[in-house]
Amino acid sequence: MSFGDPNNPYGQPPQGQPGYGQPQGQPQGQPGYGYPQQAPQGVPPQQGYGYPAAPPVSPYGGYPQGPAKMPGLMTAARVIMFILSGLQILIAIIAGIALGAASSASDSDAAGALAGLGFAVVVLLLVIAGLGIFLAVKFSTGGTAIRVLTIIYASLMILGAIGNFTSGQATGAAGGVISLALGGIILASMVGPQASAWFNRPRF
Numbered sequence: 001m002s003f004g005d006p007n008n009p010y011g012q013p014p015q016g017q018p019g020y021g022q023p024q025g026q027p028q029g030q031p032g033y034g035y036p037q038q039a040p041q042g043v044p045p046q047q048g049y050g051y052p053a054a055p056p057v058s059p060y061g062g063y064p065q066g067p068a069k070m071p072g073l074m075t076a077a078r079v080i081m082f083i084l085s086g087l088q089i090l091i092a093i094i095a096g097i098a099l100g101a102a103s104s105a106s107d108s109d110a111a112g113a114l115a116g117l118g119f120a121v122v123v124l125l126l127v128i129a130g131l132g133i134f135l136a137v138k139f140s141t142g143g144t145a146i147r148v149l150t151i152i153y154a155s156l157m158i159l160g161a162i163g164n165f166t167s168g169q170a171t172g173a174a175g176g177v178i179s180l181a182l183g184g185i186i187l188a189s190m191v192g193p194q195a196s197a198w199f200n201r202p203r204f
Contacts, residue, residue: 077189078136080182085132092125147199151190157183
């Protein structure tokens with residue numbers, strides 16, 4: 001009995017003939033065409049060929065992320081600026097009322113000149129108080145310009161404290177000590193590396 005015998009029902013099919021159960025015109029062992037191939041269960045379907053997609057790139061570049069919370073020293077300086085500005089507004093109001101009463105009680109030219117100088121000081125106090133409030137509010141959203149203006153604000157405050165020392169009065173010296181200490185805290189909070197990282201952080 002020969003395996004190549006066409007009359008043998010158990011023999012191998014001749015070469016070139018399709019195997020049992022295989023459609024005509026399709027090579028043995030090859031998958032069929034015309035139908036989508038399904039992946040085995042538990043294997044996720046492939047989306048395509050090639051390398052996996054790279055993660056999205058930020059359009060703003062690779063800037064380092066700044067601190068998420070305002071540093072403690074800067075928070076203290078911000079609170080100090082709010083308190084100082086409130087006190088300056090209160091002093092300006094009291095001084096304005098006193099100057100108004102004094103100018104109405106006296107008709108001399110010297111009293112009028114002093115009253116005018118006093119009102120100028122009151123206006124200056126209000127301007128400084130408004131600047132302090134504006135800078136303190138902008139600590140959370142401002143950039144380098146707010147930092148520079150705050151440094152100038154603290155420097156002027158320190159100069160004013162030194163001027164109080166030279167006045168020779170006890171109240172002026174006490175106010176100079178307080179102003180010098182508070183101005184030094186504000187200035188120190190603005191020149192450190194934490195302030196640089198905070199005000200230079202990216203804002204989207």
